[in-house]
Amino acid sequence: MFSDPWSANDFAECVASGVPFLVAERRAVVAGYVVAHCAADEGEILNLGVAVAYRRQGIARALVERVLEALAGRGVRTVYLEVRTSNASARRLYESLGFGEVARRAHYYRRPVEDAVVLRAAIPAERGSAKL
Ligand SMILES: CC(C)(COP(=O)(O)OP(=O)(O)OC[C@H]1O[C@@H](n2cnc3c(N)ncnc32)[C@H](O)[C@@H]1OP(=O)(O)O)[C@@H](O)C(=O)NCCC(=O)NCCS
Secondary structure, three states, rough: OOOOOHHHHHHHHHHHHHHEEEEEEEOOOEEEEEEEEEEEOEEEEEEEOOOOOHHHOOOOHHHHHHHHHHHHEEEOOOEEEEEEEOHHHHHHHHHHHHHOOEEEEEEEEEEOOOOOOOOOEEEHHHHHOOOO
């Protein structure tokens, strides 16, 4: 799914630190997940993935919408993320959710080396009603 995936330890550290970490289940199978973190009024989506068999069913869109609500509930007003320049699927998803390009980071990724596009979205204040 990823050319340079997170390790089990990376996921374990996120769970232990209490950051927003949502999992989508289909018939007791993990179909997708999203991990974010935040500090003050800024948040970042750190990782998003949907298993190949479950793609194009709206799971990633639902996960991102829910994690934006979770971040809003923690007082976040601006959310950032990085994505590979070649990742057209993810870029289209994020753009449809209101993210726009604000910067590029040269050679940000490994395996293979590639630039990152930095995307940013503002969260409307009324979105933060649910504290997840
Ligand atoms: C990117 C990814 C998370 C999308 O997951 P998904 O559950 O299939 O996405 P959704 O079904 O919610 O699709 C939402 C939108 O994303 C875009 N999209 C998703 N897959 C796409 C594809 N293969 N081609 C073009 N657009 C695509 C579309 O705009 C889509 O909306 P639409 O179905 O109404 O056209 C998934 O392909 C994935 O896990 N990729 C590998 C990991 C990755 O790239 N993660 C993101 C790192 S930042």
